[in-house]
Amino acid sequence: MSSLELTITDSIGVLTTWTLTETSLHIRTGTSAPSTPWLPLRPNNRAVTQIPIRNVIAVTLSSDHVEVSYVARKSPKSGLSLFRVSGSPSKEGAQFAEQWCGAAMAAAYQGRSPPKKLKILVNPHGGQGKANTIYENKVEPILRAAGCTLDVTRTTHTNHAVELAEDLSLDYDALVIVSGDGLIHEVLNGFLNHAQSEKAFCIPIAPIPAGSGNGLSLNLLGLQDGLDPCAAALNVLKGHALKVDLFSFTQGNQKRMSFMSQTVGLMADIDIETEHLRWMGDLRFILGFLQSVVKLPACKMELSIKVAEQDKSKMVDALHARRNTASFDSPSPTSTRSEHPDDTPGSSGETWIKFDKPCLWMYAGKGPYVSRTLMQFPVSQPDDGFIDVTIQEIVSRKELLNGMNGADRGRCYWLGSNHYFKASAYRAKPLADSGGMLVVDGEPFPFEEYQVEVLPRLGTLLSPHPHYAPEFPLREVKESDLRQKT
Ligand SMILES: Nc1ncnc2c1ncn2[C@@H]1O[C@H](COP(=O)(O)OP(=O)(O)OP(=O)(O)O)[C@@H](O)[C@H]1O
Numbered sequence: 416m417s418s419l420e421l422t423i424t425d426s427i428g429v430l431t432t433w434t435l436t437e438t439s440l441h442i443r444t445g446t447s448a449p450s451t452p453w454l455p456l457r458p459n460n461r462a463v464t465q466i467p468i469r470n471v472i473a474v475t476l477s478s479d480h481v482e483v484s485y486v487a488r489k490s491p492k493s494g495l496s497l498f499r500v501s502g503s504p505s506k507e508g509a510q511f512a513e514q515w516c517g518a519a520m521a522a523a524y525q526g527r528s529p530p531k532k533l534k535i536l537v538n539p540h541g542g543q544g545k546a547n548t549i550y551e552n553k554v555e556p557i558l559r560a561a562g563c564t565l566d567v568t569r570t571t572h573t574n575h576a577v578e579l580a581e582d583l584s585l586d587y588d589a590l591v592i593v594s595g596d597g598l599i600h601e602v603l604n605g606f607l608n609h610a611q612s613e614k615a616f617c618i619p620i621a622p623i624p625a626g627s628g629n630g631l632s633l634n635l636l637g638l639q640d641g642l643d644p645c646a647a648a649l650n651v652l653k654g655h656a657l658k659v660d661l662f663s664f665t666q667g668n669q670k671r672m673s674f675m676s677q678t679v680g681l682m683a684d685i686d687i688e689t690e691h692l693r694w695m696g697d698l699r700f701i702l703g704f705l706q707s708v709v710k711l712p713a714c715k716m717e718l719s720i721k722v723a724e725q726d727k728s729k730m731v732d733a734l735h736a737r738r739n740t741a742s743f744d745s746p747s748p749t750s751t752r753s754e755h756p757d758d759t760p761g762s763s764g765e766t767w768i769k770f771d772k773p774c775l776w777m778y779a780g781k782g783p784y785v786s787r788t789l790m791q792f793p794v795s796q797p798d799d800g801f802i803d804v805t806i807q808e809i810v811s812r813k814e815l816l817n818g819m820n821g822a823d824r825g826r827c828y829w830l831g832s833n834h835y836f837k838a839s840a841y842r843a844k845p846l847a848d849s850g851g852m853l854v855v856d857g858e859p860f861p862f863e864e865y866q867v868e869v870l871p872r873l874g875t876l877l878s879p880h881p882h883y884a885p886e887f888p889l890r891e892v893k894e895s896d897l898r899q900k901t
Pocket of ligand 1: 538
């Protein structure tokens with residue numbers, strides 16, 4: 416597309432030029448000045464405002480009035496906010512203005528339409544208890560500017576989201592969840608019991624970070640945007656459907672869904688024991704970690720893991736290969752039954768291994784970040800058909816603290832005492848004399864025998880990228896370096 420220029424007189428009578436290119440919208444008032452991509456337009460500002468086209472939310476034309484809504488940063492380090500700029504095209508330009516607005520919307524949404532009908536769940540109890548304010552002040556104005564129809568429910572009790580998801584109408588374009596990871600867990604479990612379960616799992620879920628860990632949002636949007644509700648709202652409008660593997664979690668005769676993690680041992684203790692510090696946001700996990708290191712509790716359990724890969728270098732190579740070739744594809748219903756029913760050891764080149772040494776923790780899951788401070792699964796991929804299973808051997812307090820330095824960049828991946836497997840299934844059995852906790856997607860479960868199987872590509876999320884956003888830039892770090900340079 417060659418650039419399209421529209422001349423507009425703004426509300427205070429200043430002549431401006433709006434130039435549309437394939438990648439951005441430039442708004443020039445008066446003489447040009449150095450381009451400042453993050454600068455919002457202010458009256459009498461003579462600079463050029465350069466808006467990435469992805470940040471444009473709506474372009475409307477009514478009688479002789481053109482309005483552009485977009486998100487931008489007030490400063491390079493701040494989060495995104497909603498801005499509007501408007502004015503009147505010259506009389507001769509009225510017809511061209513219509514053409515220009517159509518082209519701008521087509522560029523802004525890459526030829527697609529913004530979602531029309533959204534179901535929104537707001538959990539007033541999530542994280543620091545600010546979900547309502549976050550939704551009303553930041554998210555709703557952006558979704559309204561894009562012309563979406565919003566059907567909002569505030570959850571009133573635990574499992575309310577399960578009940579809502581069980582009966583969810585299938586005609587929503589997306590389900591927006593203003594909370595943390597716990598509410599997403601509830602929604603997926605509601606879908607499991609939906610009368611048209613497979614279709615329900617095709618409704619794309621978009622998280623808006625208003626919980627404590629917000630792991631899913633961090634994994635979809637990255638560290639800079641993952642905790643920014645406006646960036647997450649932009650993802651609701653612009654994200655593509657990304658198919659992700661989910662997990663079937665079976666305990667006794669109870670089957671549930673898990674999408675993010677299961678953990679036992681020290682990491683589980685932290686999650687539960689810092690519950691009352693929810694007001695601290697994700698800092699509660701660091702505080703909990705330091706408290707737990709003093710106790711250094713050992714966890715005794717028997718693990719059987721159906722391993723497909725355990726070579727750490729090969730897993731990194733596979734991750735980078737996937738990032739280079741990933742693309743979006745159209746979602747199709749996927750069976751809720753496991754594709755790995757065959758428990759025969761060695762089936763499909765996979766081998767069951769046993770691990771029963773006491774350990775500090777076992778953490779299994781999908782998505783690099785479980786919270787901003789912990790990249791627990793750096794080589795995780797959305798739909799490789801595997802769950803990443805990690806086991807931290809018992810090490811000294813000093814070694815543990817050293818090893819966790821750089822945990823936000825996945826540095827402990829390379830620790831020799833951190834066993835890392837790509838698996839299609841695993842079973843965990845707590846040993847009789849051991850008390851302990853089991854946490855699934857951040858929620859407490861009975862510390863009893865359970866098993867997990869991967870359900871390939873069952874879930875659907877909205878994502879700006881066809882892969883997880885966070886990068887794992889660390890190549891192999893020598894064990895000695897891990898010990899010394901911390
Ligand atoms: N109105 C409510 N009152 C009390 N609890 C609620 C209410 N609505 C939902 N819940 C419960 O709040 C819990 C916490 O929600 P969620 O996990 O989304 O936030 P979080 O724990 O702060 O974030 P994260 O899981 O990202 O750390 C969920 O288990 C959910 O069942």
